Amino acid sequence: MSMTQELLKARTSLENNLRELLGVPVFLIEMDAFALPCGCGGVTINTRGLQLDDLEVFEEHILKYLTDTVTSLDIEPSFLFARLIPGTSEIASINARVLCNSCYMDFGRGSGKQPRPDIYIMRFDRRE
């Protein structure tokens, strides 16, 4: 299967799982694979209709679906997080990112779920 076919399949599957879980027509409007100059890589899934409350209540389930999705794309699920629209409870995207050493330091400094007000961490595997 080509990379685009895999992304298409993963997007549809995750969207269906979230809709079934939450009972609302959450939209995953775009799923993008990315590679950054610093060395980070991963996928960003832009969302509409998903809110922080949904995540807090169903975090365990959403985390499992997201882990399955990114694993199916051969992306290590070491860092999974949501981006919030500042000052609101709207989730702009859910993301899987394999961090470079430099960005690991930015995210890894704190211990809480929100190292910045716009980031909500679902999973963060700390390094030795």
Added chain:
Amino acid sequence: MGFNNYFGPGRTNQNPYLKSPDNKVPMKLYVPHIGHFEGLEELLAGSDNIYAVYMAGSPEYVGTGRTNLSAPKLEEIAQQTEYAHSKGVKMEIVLNSSCMGGQHLTPEGYRAIDWYFDKLNSIGIDSITVADPYLVEMLAKDYDMDVVVSVLSFVDTPQKAEFYEQLGATTIVVDPAVNRHFDKLEAIRDTVSCKLKLLVNEACLYQCPFRYAHFNFFSHANGPGPKPNVLDDYYYYKCLSLRIKDPQQIIKSPWIRPEDLKEYKHITDTFKIGGRTHFVNWILNNVEAYANERYDGNLMDLLDSIKDLKDTFYIPNRELDGAIEQWKKCDKVCHKCGYCKRLAEKVIYTYSGSGEEIRKIPLGSIGDRT
């Protein structure tokens, strides 16, 4: 600087400036805060060199002229202010919208803003930064909080500084556009008796053509609304694009290196670090660099507005030692001088590759791109 310094020492006691019996601590650093309690705890645990923190308030009233990651409610501001004060650190709220579309001059607008100022005053906020002259006068007249004139009031002459002082300003943050115009800085210092603050790492383009339009756009995007549903931030993309095509613009941009703070101490002892949308780790790296007046890494690590280019360009900060001597006497006629262009070719490298396989290529070897 190694990674140990990124983490800095644990905050073990009160602010050293306040502790010092003779107040002979070299500078007061105003440090950006991303806006939530966790962030503040982490920030203050990471350094003893923070004199004050600043963050945006709620966009429902005045808004702010820069991008923002949080919209703390009054109770959150109160909790954070109490915490900052318990650590001997001052709290500043930034409400520096450069355009409110006249809302503040309507009866409803005035009442809402007046109510909000009153609440902030009750909370015990130490200072409020505003850009609109009307709000400067309103704050000075009715409240106990220090009134700080924002960079977005673009105070770049002694005459403008005098106007704002007469309106009631306690402090003026001078427009960084004149950070390398020492004659103007000295004239401003000599003209007013209020305090001056210098923003060290904004790193906007020198004489940026987008400056007013960009801040007005941010003010509407981060203000009470209606919020524009924009396609893209044209000004930001253009700003980055101009620097990629012509990297000397990064050198001309009027940042102040940590090593060069000493050249400004006859102007002020108060310096502001920009960057309230960055990670605490990034902010603390800046705090340590400016507090120590030394940074041995990539200058791009410290610059706020062009952080997205930090993996594009490498500028060994220490290779810029001494450049300030030229800028002190510079008459800013670039086409005749060419100093910054030559310096850019000498010290700027571009990165190629990514991650472990990254390479640095000297800009000079790529040739003249302008």
